[in-house]
Amino acid sequence: MNVPVFIAGVGAVSAIGNNAAECLAALEKEEAGIGTMVYLDSVHSKTLPVAEVRLNNETLAERLGLPAVISRTGMLGMMAAKEAVENAGINDLAALRTGLISANTVGGMDRTERFFADFHADHKKGKLRDVIHHECGYITELIADYLGIRNYVSTISTACSSSANAIFYGARLIRNNIVDVAVAGGTDALTKFTLNGFNTLMILDREFCKPFDENRKGLNLGEGAGYVVLVSERVAANLKNSPSCKLSGYCNANDAYHQTASSPDGKGSFLAMRGALDRSGLELTDIDYINLHGTGTQNNDIAEGTAISRLFGPVYPKMSSTKSFTGHTLGASGGLEAVFSVLAIRERMIFPNLRLQTPMKELPFVPETRLIKNFHVGNVLSNSFGFGGNCSSLIFSKI
Amino acid sequence: MKLYIRATGNISPQKTFGHPAFLADPVEHWGNRLNCVEPDYKAFIDVKQIRRMSRVIKMGVAAAMECLQEAGVESPDAIVTGTAYGCLEDTGVFLTRMVEQQEELLAPTAFIQSTHNTVGAQIALMLHCTGYNNVFVHRSFSFESGLLDAMLLLKEQEVNNVLVGGLDETTDTSHDILNRFGLYKREPVSNFDLFTWISKGTIAGEGAAFFLLANQSSPDDYAVLDALTTFYKPLGINDTEGQILSFLSAQSILPADIDLVISGRNGDAKGDKVYDSLGKTIFNNICSVNYKNLCGEYPTSVSFALWLAANIIKSGAVPGVLGYTGNKERGIKKILIYNHSQNVHHSLLLISAC
Amino acid sequence: MDKLIQDLKVQIIAQLNLQEVKPEDIGDDQPLFVEGLGLDSIDALELIVLLQQQYKIKLSNAEDGPKVFRSVKTIAEYITDHQAQNSQQ
Numbered sequence: 001m002n003v004p005v006f007i008a009g010v011g012a013v014s015a016i017g018n019n020a021a022e023c024l025a026a027l028e029k030e031e032a033g034i035g036t037m038v039y040l041d042s043v044h045s046k047t048l049p050v051a052e053v054r055l056n057n058e059t060l061a062e063r064l065g066l067p068a069v070i071s072r073t074g075m076l077g078m079m080a081a082k083e084a085v086e087n088a089g090i091n092d093l094a095a096l097r098t099g100l101i102s103a104n105t106v107g108g109m110d111r112t113e114r115f116f117a118d119f120h121a122d123h124k125k126g127k128l129r130d131v132i133h134h135e136c137g138y139i140t141e142l143i144a145d146y147l148g149i150r151n152y153v154s155t156i157s158t159a160c161s162s163s164a165n166a167i168f169y170g171a172r173l174i175r176n177n178i179v180d181v182a183v184a185g186g187t188d189a190l191t192k193f194t195l196n197g198f199n200t201l202m203i204l205d206r207e208f209c210k211p212f213d214e215n216r217k218g219l220n221l222g223e224g225a226g227y228v229v230l231v232s233e234r235v236a237a238n239l240k241n242s243p244s245c246k247l248s249g250y251c252n253a254n255d256a257y258h259q260t261a262s263s264p265d266g267k268g269s270f271l272a273m274r275g276a277l278d279r280s281g282l283e284l285t286d287i288d289y290i291n292l293h294g295t296g297t298q299n300n301d302i303a304e305g306t307a308i309s310r311l312f313g314p315v316y317p318k319m320s321s322t323k324s325f326t327g328h329t330l331g332a333s334g335g336l337e338a339v340f341s342v343l344a345i346r347e348r349m350i351f352p353n354l355r356l357q358t359p360m361k362e363l364p365f366v367p368e369t370r371l372i373k374n375f376h377v378g379n380v381l382s383n384s385f386g387f388g389g390n391c392s393s394l395i396f397s398k399i
Numbered sequence: 400m401k402l403y404i405r406a407t408g409n410i411s412p413q414k415t416f417g418h419p420a421f422l423a424d425p426v427e428h429w430g431n432r433l434n435c436v437e438p439d440y441k442a443f444i445d446v447k448q449i450r451r452m453s454r455v456i457k458m459g460v461a462a463a464m465e466c467l468q469e470a471g472v473e474s475p476d477a478i479v480t481g482t483a484y485g486c487l488e489d490t491g492v493f494l495t496r497m498v499e500q501q502e503e504l505l506a507p508t509a510f511i512q513s514t515h516n517t518v519g520a521q522i523a524l525m526l527h528c529t530g531y532n533n534v535f536v537h538r539s540f541s542f543e544s545g546l547l548d549a550m551l552l553l554k555e556q557e558v559n560n561v562l563v564g565g566l567d568e569t570t571d572t573s574h575d576i577l578n579r580f581g582l583y584k585r586e587p588v589s590n591f592d593l594f595t596w597i598s599k600g601t602i603a604g605e606g607a608a609f610f611l612l613a614n615q616s617s618p619d620d621y622a623v624l625d626a627l628t629t630f631y632k633p634l635g636i637n638d639t640e641g642q643i644l645s646f647l648s649a650q651s652i653l654p655a656d657i658d659l660v661i662s663g664r665n666g667d668a669k670g671d672k673v674y675d676s677l678g679k680t681i682f683n684n685i686c687s688v689n690y691k692n693l694c695g696e697y698p699t700s701v702s703f704a705l706w707l708a709a710n711i712i713k714s715g716a717v718p719g720v721l722g723y724t725g726n727k728e729r730g731i732k733k734i735l736i737y738n739h740s741q742n743v744h745h746s747l748l749l750i751s752a753c
Numbered sequence: 754m755d756k757l758i759q760d761l762k763v764q765i766i767a768q769l770n771l772q773e774v775k776p777e778d779i780g781d782d783q784p785l786f787v788e789g790l791g792l793d794s795i796d797a798l799e800l801i802v803l804l805q806q807q808y809k810i811k812l813s814n815a816e817d818g819p820k821v822f823r824s825v826k827t828i829a830e831y832i833t834d835h836q837a838q839n840s841q842q
Contacts, residue, residue: 042502043501043502043503044502105514105515107536112494113494113497116494116495116498117498119576120494120495120498120499123575124579128579128580131576132580135483135484135536135538136483136485136515136536136537137483137536137537137538137540137541138538140537141538144631150631150632151631152629152631153537153540153631154535154537154540154544155535155536155537155538155544156533156534156535156536157485157514157515157516157534157535157536158515158516158519158532158533158534159514159516165533169533169548172551172555173551175555176551176554176555192497192502193493193494193497193510196493196497196502196505196510197493197505197507197510197511197513199505200505200506200507200510200798200802201507201510201511201798202798202801202815252531252532252533253529253530253531253532254478254520254523254528254529254530254531254532255529256523256524256526256527256528256529257524258524258793258794259511259517259520259521259524259795260511260794260795261794267529268529271529386516387511387514387516387520388514388516388517388519388520388523388532389520389523389524389532390516390520390532446772446773447791449772450769450770450771450772451770451795504802504805504806505802506768506798506799506802507795507798507799507802508795508799511795
């Protein structure tokens with residue numbers, strides 16, 4: 001099945017920008033969005049750096065024309081998905097079969113945890129309007145209803161690989177002639193639930209994270225949303241602006257090693273990258289840039305690094321972890337990094353891997369530590385590896 | 400290409416696990432919440448792993464293991480799960496501790512187990528299955544989305560078989576909260592009387608049902624999964640009828656070709672009006688049975704309905720508890736499952752004899 | 754020390770939900786990780802929480818885990834050392 005699927009539009013919101021253009025500007029200026037917690041109210045606010053979107057809920061709601069009781073995860077998703085659809089400039093969207101495949105990890109937990117504090121003391125307490133957003137799928141429907149998408153709506157949740165899976169599922173829906181257009185990606189807002197959850201795993205860095213550094217101490221959590229609009233060849237031919245790239249490869253594999261840790265040799269990562277390459281028909285040397293999963297944890301970076309050595313060695317493409325800018329946005333990371341991959345192709349840039357001072361001893365390569373401009377980026381491999389051994393890789397290619 | 404349901408595994412509020420005689424001994428439940436009839440999980444899951452698993456994870460893993468055992472498959476080519484609520488017990492435990500301990504001295508296990516992909520990941524881990532692994536979490540489309548993904552994988556010829564399942568649990572906390580939304584019956588009711596009294600609300604249920612879908616036939620297949628569709632927020636009953644007719648026409652069949660409709664009627668006066676209406680139009684003159692008196696209402700309940708349909712086709716008989724009034728001589732070769740949830744999520748599945 | 758070791762065994766069984774294990778099944782010097790009881794990295798994190806909750810001792814570096822948690826005896830020794838330090842301060 002070699003039906004091509006094109007990327008017609010992108011949309012993003014993260015700690016480094018409220019839209020794709022702002023994110024790009026920050027990437028270019030090498031300015032990260034990690035810092036002291038401002039919006040989330042947690043006892044860890046002074047000790048755990050995070051990468052928050054620089055908009056409070058009231059402002060987000062105002063911009064979207066909605067009441068401020070909507071889940072932050074939903075609002076971030078609505079913003080980015082709307083931008084992607086507008087960016088795609090599809091003339092008659094209503095006449096096309098359009099789907100929304102959105103991902104997130106904990107649904108409207110940002111509101112559920114407010115509800116729960118009151119409910120726990122007295123089961124008759126807690127505002128129902130706070131818990132109605134709880135389900136992952138409800139968040140997706142907020143976005144679908146906001147955009148007027150009805151033909152196909154679904155939600156994927158596979159931890160950190162969620163939105164990468166959503167993107168290539170959208171592509172497969174197009175290839176199988178179920179939809180003509182798929183808005184696909186993911187969203188996750190910072191919550192106390194995830195912040196505390198990751199804290200119990202002792203994989204949070206109390207400083208700004210250093211992906212792929214020998215002395216890395218862990219990840220910083222972030223929040224945001226990233227969506228791409230995928231279209232069929234027929235729709236692509238009728239677009240105002242011809243698409244600049246297509247989704248040429250994808251693969252979902254499972255590490256099957258441990259619930260939270262990756263296997264030392266990065267088996268799942270290797271299979272996902274290998275599978276994506278096989279599907280794309282590209283040679284190893286055709287890959288110009290790898291957007292690493294690169295969380296900054298001891299475990300991920302060595303597993304991913306080992307898998308890359310096994311696959312690409314001895315000739316390596318340029319690579320970097322943009323989580324050094326945005327933190328780890330969990331359910332949004334695959335989508336956000338897909339947007340960055342498309343931007344890398346379009347803008348002919350290799351984004352840097354910030355704060356890497358000492359290369360990892362075990363690895364025969366070093367990610368790029370400075371921005372590279374005017375670089376032909378023909379093919380980008382984007383990795384998303386999560387808990388539960390869920391590993392996915394996507395390949396975006398210049399047309 | 401035909402897609403075969405080769406094997407099943409089902410833990411539900413009925414005696415369905417361990418492949419006993421097909422609904423020969425129906426279980427009555429009182430109140431507005433049905434809990435599963437559960438096996439001794441230690442027979443299926445190693446003690447070292449079971450210690451971390453909450454109930455819904457054990458339900459999913461055991462149902463999946465039973466399915467694979469029946470299929471004679473050690474490790475499937477792909478694993479796809481659908482769950483709307485994920486692991487509620489663990490989520491509740493972590494939230495509770497977070498509130499009680501004010502975010503200090505929290506332990507990791509409940510958090511790790513709370514993620515929606517835990518069941519799918521646990522199965523992959525136990526079987527060392529490195530193949531495609533996906534999880535859908537979209538309300539009352541969760542199971543159907545997973546089933547569609549599985550069907551596409553097989554049609555794309557990426558794999559020869561897929562283990563696909565739907566699961567959701569009810570916990571004390573979740574039931575308390577959902578009750579406050581007015582979803583359930585207020586008066587005491589037996590599940591056997593669910594369709595006798597017309598009143599507001601339904602009864603909550605839960606379950607875990609897994610299937611092995613394959614693109615090649617085998618001697619013991621249950622049935623063929625012909626087609627599946629979902630539609631979201633139809634614009635009225637005419638739109639709903641139109642969607643159903645389009646679905647059937649795409650399969651080149653007419654309503655009269657259907658031997659049995661398995662309907663998602665759930666005893667709620669308002670929601671059941673949709674089934675009443677369709678019963679006078681498209682489904683007029685087609686025999687229909689309901690299933691939610693057996694398993695209760697929950698987002699992935701269509702997985703129970705699929706199990707039911709597959710067993711009806713395989714056994715050639717409709718269990719007495721369903722109150723089937725159709726012609727017993729006719730034979731049931733084509734079943735349509737139709738379910739809706741609050742008139743928002745509508746699902747259609749077509750199943751035929753092999 | 755003996756009472757501490759005995760208490761620890763009971764607490765470890767409870768914290769890790771080791772359903773089929775009784776305190777007398779765990780040898781004082783028996784390896785807890787990989788071999789012996791076969792505990793894993795998640796269990797190590799649970800034991801860190803146990804140390805804090807029961808004994809008010811914080812193991813801030815997860816990498817010290819393998820050494821401290823090698824056996825019930827080494828955990829007991831670590832606790833005794835740290836409690837002695839705390840009472841001297």
